[in-house]
Amino acid sequence: MKDQLEGYPVITEIPVAWGEMDALNHVNNVVYFRYFETARIDYFQQLALMAQIQQSGIGPVVSETQCKYKRPVTFPDTLSVGSRICELGDDRFTMEYIIYSQRQGKITTEGSAKVVMVDFNKQQKASIPATIRQKITELEASSTVIAE
Template sequence: MRELLEGFPVVIELPVVWGEMDAFQHVNNVVYFRYFETARIAYFLEMNYMKIMEETGIGPILAATQCRYRFPLTYPDTISVGARVPALQEDRFTMEYRIVSHRHKRIAAEGDALVVSYDYRKNAKTALPERVRHHILRVEGRER
């Protein structure tokens, strides 16, 4: 199981709950984005992004996201959701996600997101603070 999430420095575990299933008897497609969001927030907490945002007013804003469904999840199951940042740019970074089913021992979905650095006090895009860049590299194990 761990090998399926190799390279993902932040991994969370979540139960698949009955209420996430839809009329087609599998987890509704929208729920996968909630799984991604939960992993994204876990990543942000790991890198102290919320504290930086509180101090500076500069934080993340989601610009785009997508999901590639590999097979349908169903209740009961437990999933692990991995998050990583493979690419940093001046004012944004890419996050990648992977959802692994414990019951089936395989990848259920993969996705990515474009996260832009946003100054919430000025309501404008801004450069990624050096502190944020440093913390991402630390979490990823790529410190300079």
């Protein structure tokens, strides 16, 4: 597993719930976007981004997201969702996700999201704050963090 998640500094463990399966007996396609959201929030917590939003009124908004399903996932299973920022612009960044099934021992899903920083008070795009940019750079250079 470690080799397949290499390069993803934040790993989020998510148990598959019975209720996430659909009539075809596998995890419903929309549930993967919740998995990505959970991993994204874990990544943001590593940056202390939520505290930054409260202080500055500047925070992230997902502008685009996609998912590639490689293998079906079923209950019971535990998923390891890796997240990283692969592109960093002035007012936006792109996150990548990879989902590893512990039961199957394989990557089942890949995804990404384009995220734009917004000044919620002014309702307009904003630059990524320097402190957050620095934390992203440090986190991406660090070893893997297991999010709880």
